[in-house]
Amino acid sequence: MSYILRYFDGIGISEATRLLLTAANVEWTEEHPEWPQEKANQPYGRMPVLIEKAVDGETDFVICESGSIERYLARKYGFIPADLKQAALQEQLRDLMFDVNHALAGRLSSKCKEDRVESEKKFEDLLALVIKEQTKLITSNDNSGHLFGDSLSYADIVLYGFYKNLLQSVVVLLPDVADIVRTMLTPEVLNLISAVESDPKVVKHTSKGNSLARAAAME
């Protein structure tokens, strides 16, 4: 089984997908189509796109929408639990983190100071709730360095990708965001970021580029 991930050459919203492909220990490559020239050549004019290469002359399986891509890979390779409630709790966390991303997009598109202040508050309030929940889960999971269970899961991977985007990607457009996030991070979440970064299943990918664990802990 081999995969192609089509996306921009950046962290963005695809880091969790990259980590899942790495953790799945499958053959995968990345394509960075010329944009917007290649827009019309994508199934829905957007990215990311995941192509699961066919074997034996069957058709490739193509899936779009970052959440659907993630959940497909996570289920296929065993990073989302079979238990429906446990699966739903992990998916809930992902959706919440993406709500934070949307609030941040609101901040970026704000036209006037009042809107910016309101967007920023919305972003910070929601991020605070998310960090509180993540910390609570880690603590009640015996501070094992995992949100759920005792091995790397979908939720752990999404958390890592979420903070990587905020601290090492968004920072280019909104430099103050990284500072805000750092002041809000708890030791438990920092610990989990480190645990994911050094997890044997993903270290091949997380060791590329600058350490998120270090970026998250910096004063």
Next chain:
Amino acid sequence: MLSGSDTVYVLRYFDLIGRAEGCRLLLTAANASWTEEHPEWPAEKANQPFERLPVLVERSNGDEWILCESLTIERYLARVFGFMPTDLKQAALQEQMVDQQADLVPAFMAQLMATDDMKSKQIDEFNTLLDRIVKEHGRILSRNSSKQHLFGDQLSYADISLYAFYKVYIVYLKIYQSNIDEIVKPKLTPEIINLILSIEKEPLLAPHLSKCDSMAAVLTSKAL
């Protein structure tokens, strides 16, 4: 897989179609024991796990379990009650369609709230995305032998989600933008209209849809 017969659900949301119609239709189709709560807002904000709605409360054997995020709630209910395929690829195709539909929400809000200088650009983006969704619905339908369903020959999560989607953009959002139905309706092909009407007639959905205005009159009227 059905949950125990002593399991009851409470859906907490506003007394609006909003983001909860998919959840309502799934609970209805499942023939689950369920009720709705409309918390005082914003008074009850702090009492919700993430200060937002919808919230699903599942009560069984004295235990209570809570889930948030509308699409996570939908996917959970769809899986519990057998409306999501067990085949991972088939499930991903249904989830993909639902995610695409959800992308329209920020585009709708952006064109609604746009300042004059950005209005026309945001309206174009909204229309482009909407056209793509309608086209995708048509494409999926054209590949299915049953024209009463998007996938297979029984009511699935995708059918329920499609119905809720058009209800939102033809009926519900009129409270924000009175001409939204005039923008959306002309884009619908006869096949999609027939699909919506077929889903509306599904016996499993009757307990809920019988309490709502039918989309049939809205969709088949000649006058806009």
